[in-house]
Amino acid sequence: MSTDDLETDGWVRTxxxxxxxxxxxxxxxxxxAQTPATWSALAAVGASLDDDVRVVVLRGEGRSFSAGLDRSMFSPEPSTNGGLGELGHLPAEEAQERIRGYQGGFRWLRSPGIVSVAAVQGHAIGAGAQLALACDLRVFADDAQLRLPEATLGLVPDxxxxxxxxxxxxxxxxxxxCLTGRAVTAAEAQAVGLANAVVPRAELDAAVADLVAAITAAPAAASRATAALVRSAVRNDFAAQDAAERAAQVERLHELAGGR
Known part of the structure; x- marks a missing residue:
């Protein structure tokens, strides 16, 4: 069965x-293009995950993944839309807290128990690039370009x-x-490790489906434990990571042996 839901204000469909x-x-x-409503909708999706979800595929409708912030967000005037003008007029602590909430729409894509896959075509700029980067894996169409132009606009990726x-x-x-804001093509993205695969645009959905099928073919508990180890390896020193591997493997072995 498939269920569909539409977050009208945030233009997010599941x-x-x-x-x-x-x-x-x-x-x-x-x-x-994204707004704070988009990030709230994404965060709500993350908060609603149940234990049976193993893979989250993130995609953009149409010819681009996401061209970044909605143009209305760039107004220097204070408003009530959560844009840059409003943030620039808030006290520093309040503005930072607002941005922390925005970041919640991105961080959940590395939640324990799931693997996230971004299907990227066309433009992935600014907030769009950061949304693709927030995922564990990325499959690029051959027309995809990723850019982080914030510094060239007097801002930072946040x-x-x-x-x-x-x-x-x-x-x-x-x-x-980050400093040049230049475009990273699909071919370069694959060469430097940003893209796990690059395929013709017409084959993007099929390539993502194949990747998802390969991920879900492994037993859920082993897959989740392995994903957790790979994530912890980014920041653990060797001793801590070795210990994490030992603990995870013993847990797996005990379960396979019948719960001893």
């Missing part, structure tokens, strides 16, 4: 097929993008991509 939840940015006429980019491509390349 559908569920067994253990796979698909989250679609559904604002194709605006290249899936939707979790600096840490996730650094994990993927390393210090010097992340620094260069």
């Amino acid at each position: 559908s569920r097929e067994g253990a796979v939840l698909t989250v679609t940015l559904d604002r194709a006429d605006q290249l899936n 939707l979790t993008g600096t840490s996730t980019l650094m994990e993927l491509v390393g210090y010097s390349r992340a620094m260069e991509i």
Whole structure:
């Protein structure tokens, strides 16, 4: 069975097929431009996950994944839409707390128990790039381009993008991509580890489906434990990671042996 839901204000649509939840940015006429309502809708999806969801596929409707912030967000005038003008007029602590809430729409994509996969076509710019980077895995169409232009606009990437980019491509390349704001093509993305695969645009959905099928073919408990180990390896030293592997393996062995 498949269920569908539409978060009208945030242009976020979800559908569920067994253990796979698909989250679609559904604002194709605006290249899936994002607003704070989008991030609230995404955070709500993350909060609603149940234990049976193993994979979350994040995609954008139409010809682009997401072209970033909605243009209305760039107004320098204070408003009530959560845009840059409003944030610039708030006290620092209040503005930071507001952004922390926005970041919640991104961080849940690394939640324990799930693996997230971004299907990226066309533009992934700014907030769109950071949303793709927030996922565990990325499949790019051959027309995809990823950009983080915030520094060139007098801003910084603030939707979790600096840490996730650094994990993927390393210090010097992340620094260069962020400071120049240049476009990273699909071919380069695959070469530097941003994209797990690059396929013709017409084959994107099929390639993502194949990847999801491979992930869900493994037993759920072993898959989740392995994903947790890979995530912890990013920050653990060798001793801590070795200990984490030992503990996880013994837990797996005990379960296989009948719960001893």
